[in-house]
Amino acid sequence: MSVEDRVAIVTGAGGGLGKQHALLLAEHGAKVVVNDLGGNLDGTGSGDMADLVVEEIRDNGGQAIANKASVSDRDASKTMVDDAVREWGTVHIVVNNAGILRDKSFKNMTLDEWDVVVDVHLNGTAYVTWHAWKLMYAQNYGRIVFTSSGSGIFGSFGQANYGAAKMGMVGLMNNLAREGASHNVHTNCLSPGAATRMTASVPGSEADPDNPVAESHPKLVSPAVLYMSGEDAPNGRIIQAMGGRFSTNAVFANEPVDLGTEATFEDLAPRIDEVLDLSDAKPRANYSVLSQGVAS
Numbered sequence: 001m002s003v004e005d006r007v008a009i010v011t012g013a014g015g016g017l018g019k020q021h022a023l024l025l026a027e028h029g030a031k032v033v034v035n036d037l038g039g040n041l042d043g044t045g046s047g048d049m050a051d052l053v054v055e056e057i058r059d060n061g062g063q064a065i066a067n068k069a070s071v072s073d074r075d076a077s078k079t080m081v082d083d084a085v086r087e088w089g090t091v092h093i094v095v096n097n098a099g100i101l102r103d104k105s106f107k108n109m110t111l112d113e114w115d116v117v118v119d120v121h122l123n124g125t126a127y128v129t130w131h132a133w134k135l136m137y138a139q140n141y142g143r144i145v146f147t148s149s150g151s152g153i154f155g156s157f158g159q160a161n162y163g164a165a166k167m168g169m170v171g172l173m174n175n176l177a178r179e180g181a182s183h184n185v186h187t188n189c190l191s192p193g194a195a196t197r198m199t200a201s202v203p204g205s206e207a208d209p210d211n212p213v214a215e216s217h218p219k220l221v222s223p224a225v226l227y228m229s230g231e232d233a234p235n236g237r238i239i240q241a242m243g244g245r246f247s248t249n250a251v252f253a254n255e256p257v258d259l260g261t262e263a264t265f266e267d268l269a270p271r272i273d274e275v276l277d278l279s280d281a282k283p284r285a286n287y288s289v290l291s292q293g294v295a296s
Contacts, residue, residue: 002028002029002230002231003025003028003029003030003092003093003226003229003230004028004029004030005029005030005031006029006030006031006092006093006143006229007030007031007033007084007088007089007090007091007092007093008022008025008030008031008032008033008091008092008093008094008095008229009032009033009035009067009080009081009084009091009093009094009095009128009132010022010025010032010033010034010035010095010097011035011036011071011080011094011095011096011097011098011124011128012035012036012037012071012097012098012099013032013034013035013036013050013053013095013097014034014036014038014049014050014052014053015036015049016194016218017097017147017192017194017218017221017222018036018095018097018098019049019053019218020218020219020221020222021095021097021222021225021226022034022053022057022064023053023056023057023060023219023222024219024222024223024225024226025093025095025225025226025229026057026060026062026063026064027060027062028226029062030093030229031062031063031064031087031088032057032062032063032064032065033064033065033066033067033080033083033084033087034050034053034054034057034064034065034066034067035050035066035067035068035069035071035080035098036049036050036053036066036068036098037068037069037070037071037098038068050066050067050068051066053066054066063088065083065087067079067080067083070124071096071098071120071124071125071127071128072116072119072120072123072124072127073127074127077124077127077128077131078127078131080128080131081128081131081132081135085135090135090139091132091135091136091142092136092141092142092143093142093143093144093145093229094128094129094132094142094143094144094145095145095147095225095229096124096125096128096129096144096145096146096147096169097147098120098121098124099120099121099147099162100116100117100120100121101117101159101162102114102116102117102161102162103158103159103162104158105157105158105160106160109160109161113161114160114161117161117162117165118161118164118165118168120165121162121165121166121168121169122164122165122168122169122172125146125147125169125172126172129144129172129176132144133176133180133185136180136183136185137180137183137185140183140184140185141184141185142180142183142184142185142186143185143186143228143229143230143233144176144180144185144186144187144188145187145188145189145190145225145228145229146169146170146172146173146187146188146189146190147166147169147189147190147191147192148166148167148169148170148173148189148190148191148238149162149163149166149191149192150191150193150240151163151166152164152165152166152167152168152169152170153166153167153170153191153238153249169189170189170238170251172187173187173188173189173236173238174236177235177236178236180235181235186228186233186234186235186236187235187236188228188233188234188235188236188237188238188239189237189238189239190221190224190225190228190238190239190241191238191239191240191241191249192218192221192224192240192241192242193216193221193240193241193242193243194216194217194218194220194221194242194243215243215244216243220241220242220243220244221241221242223241223246224239224241224246227239237250238250250283250284251283251284252278252281252282252283252284253281253282253284254275254277254278254279254280254281254282255280257271257274257275259271
């Protein structure tokens with residue numbers, strides 16, 4: 001799972017999960033672009049948090065540079081790739097971690113609150129990945145990590161915007177895993193759980209991001225990111241990580257009930273229990289199997 005001398009971009013890496021991802025990658029020899037727009041949870045601020053993480057990496061003997069662009073700005077997000085190429089010649093790894101919250105029940109949510117969350121999480125992830133994609137494709141190597149969430153995969157009250165964006169990343173992963181397989185560009189999703197500034201902002205949360213309890217520390221999530229960033233990374237998988245516990249989330253499907261080409265509602269209704277029965281459902285095929293013969 002070596003990342004030695006690989007060039008990595010980690011977005012939203014000024015604190016929380018992103019910081020731990022950047023520190024672990026650097027510890028294992030990666031050269032890291034530490035991206036963070038600002039010091040505040042809403043993304044505003046001076047960007048000093050990125051500088052502090054870079055300083056910490058360098059103090060530990062690693063290589064890193066800071067980038068303070070917004071992932072949700074199409075042109076600004078390109079500077080992360082430009083900075084990496086200028087400093088080290090290429091990009092091998094992109095860890096899309098940056099995010100914000102605007103939690104409200106759907107009936108109370110404004111469309112602006114919908115748009116800003118989708119722009120940062122889903123569009124921002126797509127923008128940064130898009131700018132790195134052609135480079136990775138041309139060099140026949142790339143490792144991309146999206147940060148999904150149980151809020152999208154399983155649902156969470158009051159997070160319709162966040163959950164939709166996070167599940168959107170699973171859909172994007174499913175497609176890019178197919179498109180990149182023939183050129184050794186692997187795309188996977190992380191579904192993390194930890195005490196961070198974001199989780200502390202959720203109403204009713206007792207999380208303390210400055211002093212997380214041991215089982216909630218963000219560093220316990222980062223080993224999964226290191227695995228998905230390495231040479232032997234899978235392709236098209238979702239790894240859930242929290243408190244030192246790791247598991248896989250997957251999409252399952254049952255065998256279809258064949259009602260024929262003349263099927264009507266009257267045919268479907270008495271067999272709906274069979275249609276909804278997941279007792280013998282199986283996960284979709286792994287993309288490592290699909291990689292052979294995928295059109296470029």
